[in-house]
Amino acid sequence: MPENTKDHDIQRLSDFKPGEALTILGLLAGTEDGASPEIMRRLSALGFVPGTKVEILRRAPLGDPVEYSLRGTRISLRRSEAMYVQVSTLDEGA
Amino acid sequence: MCRSPLSMKGREMEEHQTRLALVGSPNCGKTTLFNALTGLRQKVANYPGVTVEHTQGSIEVEVDGDVTNTREIQLLDLPGTYSLEPLSPDEQVTLDALEGKLEGVDAPDGIVIVADATTLERSLPFIGEVLRLGRPSLVVLTMIDELKARKGAVKMGALRRALGVKVLGVVGNKGLGLDDLEHELGRVETWKAASPDKIPEDQLDRFVWADEVLSECLTRPDESRSRTDAIDRVVLHPGFGIALFLLVMFLFFQIIFTVAAPLQEGLEGLVMGLGVVVKGMMEPGLLRSLLVDGLITGVGGVVVFVPQIALLLLMISLLEGSGYMARAAFVIDRVMGWAGLEGRCFVALLSSYACAIPGLMATRSVPDPKSRLATMMVAPFMTCSARLPVYGLLISAFIPSEHVLGILSIQGLAMFGLYFLGSISALLAAVIFKRGLLRGRTYPFYMELPPYRVPSWRVVLNFVWRGVKGFLRKAGTIILVASVLLWGMLSFPQVEPPAEIKKDTAAARAYQIERSAAAQVGKAIEPVIEPLGFDWRIGIGIIASFAAREVIVATLAQIYSFDGEEDDLEGLGDRLKKAKKDDGTPAYTLATALALLVFYVYALQCVSTLAVMKRETGTWRWPAIAFLYMLAVAWIASFITYQLTHYLTTTQV
Numbered sequence: 001m002p003e004n005t006k007d008h009d010i011q012r013l014s015d016f017k018p019g020e021a022l023t024i025l026g027l028l029a030g031t032e033d034g035a036s037p038e039i040m041r042r043l044s045a046l047g048f049v050p051g052t053k054v055e056i057l058r059r060a061p062l063g064d065p066v067e068y069s070l071r072g073t074r075i076s077l078r079r080s081e082a083m084y085v086q087v088s089t090l091d092e093g094a
Numbered sequence: 095m096c097r098s099p100l101s102m103k104g105r106e107m108e109e110h111q112t113r114l115a116l117v118g119s120p121n122c123g124k125t126t127l128f129n130a131l132t133g134l135r136q137k138v139a140n141y142p143g144v145t146v147e148h149t150q151g152s153i154e155v156e157v158d159g160d161v162t163n164t165r166e167i168q169l170l171d172l173p174g175t176y177s178l179e180p181l182s183p184d185e186q187v188t189l190d191a192l193e194g195k196l197e198g199v200d201a202p203d204g205i206v207i208v209a210d211a212t213t214l215e216r217s218l219p220f221i222g223e224v225l226r227l228g229r230p231s232l233v234v235l236t237m238i239d240e241l242k243a244r245k246g247a248v249k250m251g252a253l254r255r256a257l258g259v260k261v262l263g264v265v266g267n268k269g270l271g272l273d274d275l276e277h278e279l280g281r282v283e284t285w286k287a288a289s290p291d292k293i294p295e296d297q298l299d300r301f302v303w304a305d306e307v308l309s310e311c312l313t314r315p316d317e318s319r320s321r322t323d324a325i326d327r328v329v330l331h332p333g334f335g336i337a338l339f340l341l342v343m344f345l346f347f348q349i350i351f352t353v354a355a356p357l358q359e360g361l362e363g364l365v366m367g368l369g370v371v372v373k374g375m376m377e378p379g380l381l382r383s384l385l386v387d388g389l390i391t392g393v394g395g396v397v398v399f400v401p402q403i404a405l406l407l408l409m410i411s412l413l414e415g416s417g418y419m420a421r422a423a424f425v426i427d428r429v430m431g432w433a434g435l436e437g438r439c440f441v442a443l444l445s446s447y448a449c450a451i452p453g454l455m456a457t458r459s460v461p462d463p464k465s466r467l468a469t470m471m472v473a474p475f476m477t478c479s480a481r482l483p484v485y486g487l488l489i490s491a492f493i494p495s496e497h498v499l500g501i502l503s504i505q506g507l508a509m510f511g512l513y514f515l516g517s518i519s520a521l522l523a524a525v526i527f528k529r530g531l532l533r534g535r536t537y538p539f540y541m542e543l544p545p546y547r548v549p550s551w552r553v554v555l556n557f558v559w560r561g562v563k564g565f566l567r568k569a570g571t572i573i574l575v576a577s578v579l580l581w582g583m584l585s586f587p588q589v590e591p592p593a594e595i596k597k598d599t600a601a602a603r604a605y606q607i608e609r610s611a612a613a614q615v616g617k618a619i620e621p622v623i624e625p626l627g628f629d630w631r632i633g634i635g636i637i638a639s640f641a642a643r644e645v646i647v648a649t650l651a652q653i654y655s656f657d658g659e660e661d662d663l664e665g666l667g668d669r670l671k672k673a674k675k676d677d678g679t680p681a682y683t684l685a686t687a688l689a690l691l692v693f694y695v696y697a698l699q700c701v702s703t704l705a706v707m708k709r710e711t712g713t714w715r716w717p718a719i720a721f722l723y724m725l726a727v728a729w730i731a732s733f734i735t736y737q738l739t740h741y742l743t744t745t746q747v
Binding site for chain 1: 213330332431
């Protein structure tokens with residue numbers, strides 16, 4: 001379950017372990033530690049958009065980045081980007 | 095070995111030619127399709143970001159199925175992009191091309207939107223973004239065979255109705271569906287433009303739109319990729335993933351010495367045989383010396399390393415085609431991040447193993463300008479194939495051809511060590527650049543990991559052949575010219591050898607070389623290189639190597655040329671080992687050989703690399719910095735290597 005989260009109400013993609021399946025709620029923007037607009041748009045273009053199911057596949061051997069499965073693709077992100085992705089453990093799309 | 099830049103200038107045509115552009119996400123198969131349609135052989139591989147430039151090719155298509163009535167169409171291959179808001183220089187090329195802002199390339203009359211059928215859920219929103227441009231378009235879905243294999247399906251008709259443009263399915267590498275595609279390309283006038291108001295402008299809304307469309311048209315493929323996952327469980331294993339990679343690399347260099355070296359020796363025998371034949375057919379004199387000493391010995395001495403170069407390229411091509419490159423970036427990204435760089439920079443560095451020039455080009459896919467520059471500034475440290483002849487010669491001459499533990503050749507180990515030294519140095523130099531001169535904020539890293547694919551043998555052979563052809567072309571141009579110039583400088587001014595050695599051709603030639611113009615140059619720089627254990631002969635080679643690194647092999651081959659007697663056909667390595675100084679001690683010791691190897695690991699002796707660096711950075715400043723700092727590093731590292739080895743090998747313990 002979430003660790004290192006400043007705001008206890010927010011669960012970030014970077015807080016979860018390989019094997020977990022989550023639903024993306026959105027990107028954390030506009031806040032002090034939020035993503036810049038260009039990172040936001042690129043993460044969205046890669047499929048990190050609300051409602052998308054994401055599965056955490058594995059960490060790289062050195063611990064970072066992490067490989068995710070979403071929208072039929074496999075994408076790796078560093079922790080520094082994954083922390084902008086707000087997720088929910090609930091299967092909201094079902 | 096260096097390849098010329100990939101882009102081709104479009105032919106100037108008076109009449110207006112129909113222009114079509116291929117646009118799509120990275121690694122969706124645009125270039126495979128482009129090659130299949132145009133018959134060209136642009137580089138393809140299985141990782142995102144292979145194409146970093148635009149390429150034009152023409153294609154002849156039938157008009158309305160009439161064999162006698164054909165028209166020519168210009169096809170434009172473009173770098174892949176995830177959106178029309180570019181982050182990196184290669185993505186900018188794509189946007190510029192669509193807007194007609196690319197120099198010498200008119201805006202396309204129609205857009206062929208290419209998408210990997212297995213990743214439509216991610217790429218349909220981008221297709222929508224391109225369709226919103228309101229230009230005549232055609233959607234081509236690639237990798238239909240993979241989609242089927244994973245039990246997925248697309249309802250083409252339904253998708254066509256939803257998008258408002260034609261949709262075709264193809265398998266680019268097998269040529270399936272290409273006839274239909276060519277037919278469509280011939281009637282671009284009938285292509286429709288999607289009505290932009292049907293597709294949401296906002297990116298997030300476009301994903302909602304895409305999901306709705308796909309819920310009607312797509313049977314989602316099996317999510318599990320059993321083969322890819324099985325391979326990744328091993329290759330990306332936290333414990334032995336990296337160890338496995340190092341082991342594979344290590345074995346590869348073993349192979350170079352067990353497989354390529356005998357082939358090379360065979361070629362060397364042929365070259366020397368040719369020298370003997372030519373020598374026998376001609377009267378002694380300058381022309382014979384030019385042919386035998388300058389051309390056959392000089393250029394031939396370099397060409398014999400073709401087997402090593404072909405093997406190296408084969409290995410790189412297999413890694414690139416299988417999908418391993420993206421994994422290598424994934425594995426090493428943490429280290430790169432510590433250096434302020436990212437995994438994509440590592441892909442560029444790996445490309446530099448073939449040649450620094452494609453490596454420099456590959457940095458175009460790096461979004462952060464400073465990371466890109468830092469990568470360019472260190473890429474020449476990666477051992478390129480031009481160093482292989484130098485390494486091959488010196489290692490086979492001075493490193494014992496013994497085996498440890500029965501199977502591991504020490505020579506292979508030495509080769510691996512040199513590659514490792516270059517790579518580690520590139521990483522360390524990148525850290526220093528990124529933390530000093532090129533400090534800046536960290537850019538986001540994202541990298542798509544494609545499924546493993548069996549590399550197409552045609553693509554692999556094409557890559558190896560192009561590389562070998564490039565090497566041979568270089569041997570026939572730069573190396574040839576340098577070798578002839580060198581021969582001239584070694585043969586003039588002509589001196590009459592003393593009577594007692596006149597009979598001995600080898601001794602007479604040595605006497606001549608010692609008093610030649612080249613020797614004057616070599617002796618002039620000798621004080622600078624003496625602390626590295628190099629004499630004036632190596633000095634000549636180092637200077638000549640600034641034309642191309644391989645020229646040092648040609649230089650040494652000429653200076654220690656065989657005397658043409660058939661009973662004395664020793665390889666160049668053996669001749670180097672036997673070379674004596676005037677006082678009778680060996681001219682080349684292990685310390686000298688190691689120092690020379692280290693010098694070639696570091697020195698940036700490649701005019702083409704400097705020119706491409708200038709073109710990519712827009713100023714001579716960066717190539718000048720790279721040249722000077724790499725020369726300084728080369729000197730210092732060689733100095734340490736020589737002094738240390740000399741001390742260890744001459745001091746009794």
